[in-house]
Amino acid sequence: MSETPIVSADQIAASAPLTGQPMVKAEQVWKSFGKLDVLKGVDLEVYPQQTYVLLGPSGGGKSTLLRCINHLEKIDAGRLWVGGDLMGYRQRGDVLHEMRSGDVARQRSLVGMVFQRFNLFPHMTAIENVMESPIHVQHVAHKQAEAEAEELLTRVGLREKLDVYPAQLSGGQQQRVAIARALAMKPKLMLFDEPTSALDPELVGEVLDVMKNLAREGMTMVVVTHEIGFAKEVADGVALIDGGVIVEEGPPNEVLVNPKEERTKVFLSKVLA
Amino acid sequence: MDADKVAAAGGDPAAAASRPEAIKAIPVRHWGRWISAIVIIYFVVALLYSFIKNPNVQWSVIWHYLFMRYTLIGVANTIEMTFAAMVVGAVGGTLLAVMRLSANKVLSTVSWVYIWFFRGTPVLVQILFWGYIGALYYRLYLGLPFTGLVFWSTLAADATRHIIVVAILALGLNEAAYAAELVRAGIISVDAGQTEAALSLGMSPALTMRRVVLPQAMRVIVPTFGNETISMLKTTSLVYVLGGAVELLGRMQQVYAMTFQIIPLLIVASIWYIFLTTILTIGQHYIEAYYGRGFGQDEAEAAEKRAARRDLRRAGMSHV
Numbered sequence: 278m279s280e281t282p283i284v285s286a287d288q289i290a291a292s293a294p295l296t297g298q299p300m301v302k303a304e305q306v307w308k309s310f311g312k313l314d315v316l317k318g319v320d321l322e323v324y325p326q327q328t329y330v331l332l333g334p335s336g337g338g339k340s341t342l343l344r345c346i347n348h349l350e351k352i353d354a355g356r357l358w359v360g361g362d363l364m365g366y367r368q369r370g371d372v373l374h375e376m377r378s379g380d381v382a383r384q385r386s387l388v389g390m391v392f393q394r395f396n397l398f399p400h401m402t403a404i405e406n407v408m409e410s411p412i413h414v415q416h417v418a419h420k421q422a423e424a425e426a427e428e429l430l431t432r433v434g435l436r437e438k439l440d441v442y443p444a445q446l447s448g449g450q451q452q453r454v455a456i457a458r459a460l461a462m463k464p465k466l467m468l469f470d471e472p473t474s475a476l477d478p479e480l481v482g483e484v485l486d487v488m489k490n491l492a493r494e495g496m497t498m499v500v501v502t503h504e505i506g507f508a509k510e511v512a513d514g515v516a517l518i519d520g521g522v523i524v525e526e527g528p529p530n531e532v533l534v535n536p537k538e539e540r541t542k543v544f545l546s547k548v549l550a
Numbered sequence: 551m552d553a554d555k556v557a558a559a560g561g562d563p564a565a566a567a568s569r570p571e572a573i574k575a576i577p578v579r580h581w582g583r584w585i586s587a588i589v590i591i592y593f594v595v596a597l598l599y600s601f602i603k604n605p606n607v608q609w610s611v612i613w614h615y616l617f618m619r620y621t622l623i624g625v626a627n628t629i630e631m632t633f634a635a636m637v638v639g640a641v642g643g644t645l646l647a648v649m650r651l652s653a654n655k656v657l658s659t660v661s662w663v664y665i666w667f668f669r670g671t672p673v674l675v676q677i678l679f680w681g682y683i684g685a686l687y688y689r690l691y692l693g694l695p696f697t698g699l700v701f702w703s704t705l706a707a708d709a710t711r712h713i714i715v716v717a718i719l720a721l722g723l724n725e726a727a728y729a730a731e732l733v734r735a736g737i738i739s740v741d742a743g744q745t746e747a748a749l750s751l752g753m754s755p756a757l758t759m760r761r762v763v764l765p766q767a768m769r770v771i772v773p774t775f776g777n778e779t780i781s782m783l784k785t786t787s788l789v790y791v792l793g794g795a796v797e798l799l800g801r802m803q804q805v806y807a808m809t810f811q812i813i814p815l816l817i818v819a820s821i822w823y824i825f826l827t828t829i830l831t832i833g834q835h836y837i838e839a840y841y842g843r844g845f846g847q848d849e850a851e852a853a854e855k856r857a858a859r860r861d862l863r864r865a866g867m868s869h870v
């Protein structure tokens with residue numbers, strides 16, 4: 278991996294004025310699918326330049342929480358802000374107004390998301406995947422978008438793979454393209470939903486390396502992962518989610534080393550076994 | 551792998567010995583295949599012979615009419631009807647499919663009713679229906695009703711034009727119902743993760759549909775739509791019921807009604823239909839290849855070519 282930073286200095290500078298104010302703030306967030314309550318009052322604060330790791334057993338609501346943060350799911354109760362703005366709603370007095378899809382899209386463009394199953398666009402080459410959104414959403418000129426995409430892909434170690442379609446890439450390479458694609462929008466916040474869970478063991482490292490670099494360069498990240506080593510190394514905060522609530526949270530050397538809650542202990546013993 | 555190549559080129563005996571000799575075995579003889587092939591060829595040749603030598607086929611008549619101006623205009627009208635009807639069908643079908651999948655209950659119900667109606671009645675009935683409606687009007691126009699705004703119109707005086715437009719409407723509106731189901735199936739076949747990824751990148755729902763979902767749906771849609779086009783080519787022959795001898799079959803029929811050379815003229819029509827179908831099949835192959843990009847077998851090679859072109863462009867830019 279290259280030594281040059283993946284995130285530009287202006288991007289970090291742009292987020293600096295927000296220091297003091299959380300990048301993500303969730304207040305008593307509830308979400309249900311039909312009768313099933315999936316999130317039951319989640320409170321969360323992630324500050325600029327922090328890496329926040331979400332752990333927990335399958336079905337606990339981690340993915341749902343991430344999807345609520347960028348408004349892929351509408352929350353049923355509570356409030357959720359990103360960069361100080363309410364996601365998906367506009368508040369006038371005491372009344373909430375739903376945003377139009379164009380405005381929601383504009384909010385989402387500031388939040389990058391990386392998926393367990395990569396979700397690259399299979400009909401576009403690696404570089405076309407990365408250029409797609411800057412060109413069609415931000416209306417960046419083609420040449421500039423191409424140059425920036427090439428730079429991003431070079432930085433995640435894929436300069437040789439610019440013109441290759443996703444089907445011809447390994448899982449680890451696809452996930453690195455996906456990270457570059459999200460970064461191309463110059464997001465203020467990156468969400469990762471189990472980015473290494475679908476990878477062969479020997480490919481996990483290359484993706485985690487990219488994420489560690491991002492964390493060190495000051496990108497604000499919320500990461501769902503079972504990679505305890507990654508959490509210990511770069512996380513500023515860790516939370517264990519189970520049954521739709523945050524069971525325990527704190528700095529990694531407390532939660533991961535000396536957990537207080539029984540459920541955390543049980544979960545860690547399973548993951549580390 | 552590279553090491554292997556080097557070793558082979560250098561003739562290193564140790565490396566050469568490490569790979570065992572390729573298998574040389576006598577393949578199984580498939581006698582059954584040979585015998586059945588010979589029998590079938592025998593019958594096909596006999597059939598062709600009896601056909602070609604049959605004086606009733608009248609090859610000279612076929613030859614006479616095959617490239618006659620009268621026939622060629624019929625062929626042109628058939629092509630025009632086919633393409634225009636498929637364009638109406640594709641555009642209408644895509645609209646109907648998006649309406650059908652929309653959260654707006656009015657839109658999805660209207661789409662459902664449309665598809666139900668147009669798939670529920672025979673296309674021949676629809677052609678006749680439009681034909682008689684068309685006959686009620688002195689002209690057909692495309693514009694905004696009541697506003698006097700007219701983009702395009704036909705005068706009933708030009709009977710051929712009138713029938714062509716009526717046929718395009720009948721065939722196109724019918725095709726839209728089938729195309730709608732096809733496009734809908736294509737859209738549904740695209741993984742939901744694609745939409746999520748696009749939305750998370752800040753794309754609007756409409757942009758997501760246009761740039762991400764539909765191009766992938768095309769992979770499912772194109773082969774079937776190609777079939778539908780080929781089928782449409784031949785369905786245009788039903789338009790002969792409107793009279794006026796506009797398209798290929800109608801014109802051939804007009805001729806044999808007078809000359810009674812029924813078989814030779816039907817053969818002329820068939821030759822043209824087969825020729826046009828062949829052209830469409832070839833076109834379909836290329837369109838499928840385009841929408842299948844990213845999935846081909848020769849991808850590695852294609853990627854190298856694209857990379858080489860990129861290197862050339864880079865070199866070009868550095869000179870400037």
Ligand SMILES: Nc1ncnc2c1ncn2[C@@H]1O[C@H](COP(=O)(O)OP(=O)(O)O)[C@@H](O)[C@H]1O
Pocket residue numbers: 310313315333334335336337338339340341342
């Ligand atoms: N779109 C949905 N419709 C219905 N149930 C859902 C949906 N998405 C998630 N769920 C349910 O919500 C619960 C939490 O899911 P999820 O957030 O994916 O958990 P995790 O990511 O922690 O494994 C699960 O029981 C899951 O079945």
Ligand SMILES: [Mg+2]
Pocket residue numbers: 339340341470471
């Ligand atoms: Mg999950």
